[in-house]
Amino acid sequence: MSHFDPVNFRGHFEFFQQNPDWVYLDNAATMHKPTAVLNAITRFYQRNNSNVHRGAHTLSQNATRAFEQARDDIAAFINAKDRQQIIFCSGATAALNQIAFGLMHTVLQPGDRILITALEHHANIVPWQLHCAGFGVTLDIVPLTADNKIDQQAFTRLLALQPKVVSFSHISNVLGHIQPIAQMIQQAKKAGAITVVDGAQGIVHDRIDVQLLDVDFYVWSGHKLYGPTGIGVLYGKTELLEQLKPIFGGGEMISEVQFSHSLFNKLPFRLEAGTPDISGAIGLAAAINWLQKFNTNEIKNYKTMLLKQFYNGLQAIPGLDILSSPVHNAGIVALNVQGEHPADVAELLNQQHVAVRGGQHCAMPFFSQLGLAGAVRFSFAPYNTEVEVATSLQALAQAVEILTA
Numbered sequence: 001m002s003h004f005d006p007v008n009f010r011g012h013f014e015f016f017q018q019n020p021d022w023v024y025l026d027n028a029a030t031m032h033k034p035t036a037v038l039n040a041i042t043r044f045y046q047r048n049n050s051n052v053h054r055g056a057h058t059l060s061q062n063a064t065r066a067f068e069q070a071r072d073d074i075a076a077f078i079n080a081k082d083r084q085q086i087i088f089c090s091g092a093t094a095a096l097n098q099i100a101f102g103l104m105h106t107v108l109q110p111g112d113r114i115l116i117t118a119l120e121h122h123a124n125i126v127p128w129q130l131h132c133a134g135f136g137v138t139l140d141i142v143p144l145t146a147d148n149k150i151d152q153q154a155f156t157r158l159l160a161l162q163p164k165v166v167s168f169s170h171i172s173n174v175l176g177h178i179q180p181i182a183q184m185i186q187q188a189k190k191a192g193a194i195t196v197v198d199g200a201q202g203i204v205h206d207r208i209d210v211q212l213l214d215v216d217f218y219v220w221s222g223h224k225l226y227g228p229t230g231i232g233v234l235y236g237k238t239e240l241l242e243q244l245k246p247i248f249g250g251g252e253m254i255s256e257v258q259f260s261h262s263l264f265n266k267l268p269f270r271l272e273a274g275t276p277d278i279s280g281a282i283g284l285a286a287a288i289n290w291l292q293k294f295n296t297n298e299i300k301n302y303k304t305m306l307l308k309q310f311y312n313g314l315q316a317i318p319g320l321d322i323l324s325s326p327v328h329n330a331g332i333v334a335l336n337v338q339g340e341h342p343a344d345v346a347e348l349l350n351q352q353h354v355a356v357r358g359g360q361h362c363a364m365p366f367f368s369q370l371g372l373a374g375a376v377r378f379s380f381a382p383y384n385t386e387v388e389v390a391t392s393l394q395a396l397a398q399a400v401e402i403l404t405a
């Protein structure tokens with residue numbers, strides 16, 4: 001029996017009071033921010049605005065304390081062993097670029113292999129591609145099964161090639177499919193690989209315990225977890241973070257600069273060049289502290305209920321190709337209206353004030369394999385309601401009727 005109260009939860013978001021006529025189902029792109037986050041950011045700028053780490057004055061010390069407290073809160077949230085394992089960056093994309101750049105310049109050697117999957121967001125493809133050719137490193141791709149899941153047998157086969165790095169998403173941003181990451185991490189570790197998990201969607205769905213997972217890197221973006229844009233988290237094992245070559249230089253990341261050379265600062269600062277997104281970190285900590293007032297399992301059950309309602313409703317709409325499986329799904333449904341471009345469907349939904357995304361969702365290789373122009377993606381959050389699910393189904397039925405008339 002769920003005690004989750006969706007009306008109460010939704011009440012924390014001013015967006016819905018300001019936009020009562022919109023159904024927002026583009027949560028995989030970015031989520032709305034609760035009042036607790038908006039207040040934390042405003043309060044910082046109104047009362048405390050100063051740069052961190054460098055100022056001798058009290059205001060700067062206060063800002064530094066709040067910023068570093070945010071790091072502590074985030075470390076506790078994902079059960080990192082040590083606060084220095086939390087590197088602030090601008091988001092999952094920045095984190096993956098730092099990891100790819102850092103490993104290429106240190107750990108990887110010509111002839112090495114990296115393994116990713118056919119379901120990755122561009123942010124977990126391009127950063128590796130940028131360096132592979134130049135460093136003589138090969139990028140292998142795990143194919144998908146007919147129902148668009150990662151082919152676990154092929155994964156096992158490709159691990160036999162002994163990749164140095166295995167990098168995959170926790171949850172597909174296109175389909176919502178939840179990957180068996182605990183098992184995949186263990187398999188990759190057994191094969192001797194460094195494990196990287198793109199948690200941009202995963203952190204939203206479940207509580208993450210990085211020690212339990214024993215993952216080497218887990219990265220995410222704040223804005224997909226009720227936090228502000230421009231802030232993200234690169235979690236890494238200390239010995240690996242210490243080896244990563246910094247992608248950016250300047251600011252607090254150095255301990256000594258000469259014209260001949262520079263010495264880098266200790267973690268976490270060596271990977272945080274320039275003035276960090278101070279209000280972003282404070283806002284993100286406010287988001288997770290607020291979120292922890294709610295029960296994760298109850299939220300998951302509620303989202304599953306919305307998903308089930310949506311899938312049931314889809315059965316009554318003719319001419320749909322549904323790409324997502326409802327099993328092990330985090331609340332994302334990608335579909336197409338047969339013979340119609342996803343952008344046209346998304347626009348017809350937009351005209352009915354249902355916000356969804358139509359297109360390739362930064363997963364062009366996935367859609368190329370399927371020979372599709374893209375898909376329309378409905379992504380649900382716990383602030384969505386059963387009435388909104390019904391409205392979106394009506395709007396989709398209406399769009400199908402118009403397109404197929």
Ligand SMILES: Cc1ncc(COP(=O)(O)O)c(C=O)c1O
Pocket residue numbers: 028029090091092093094121123124169171172173198200201221362
């Ligand atoms: C699975 C996945 N990885 C990476 C990203 C990139 O996130 P960001 O643009 O916040 O860096 C996204 C964003 O949609 C995503 O869904």
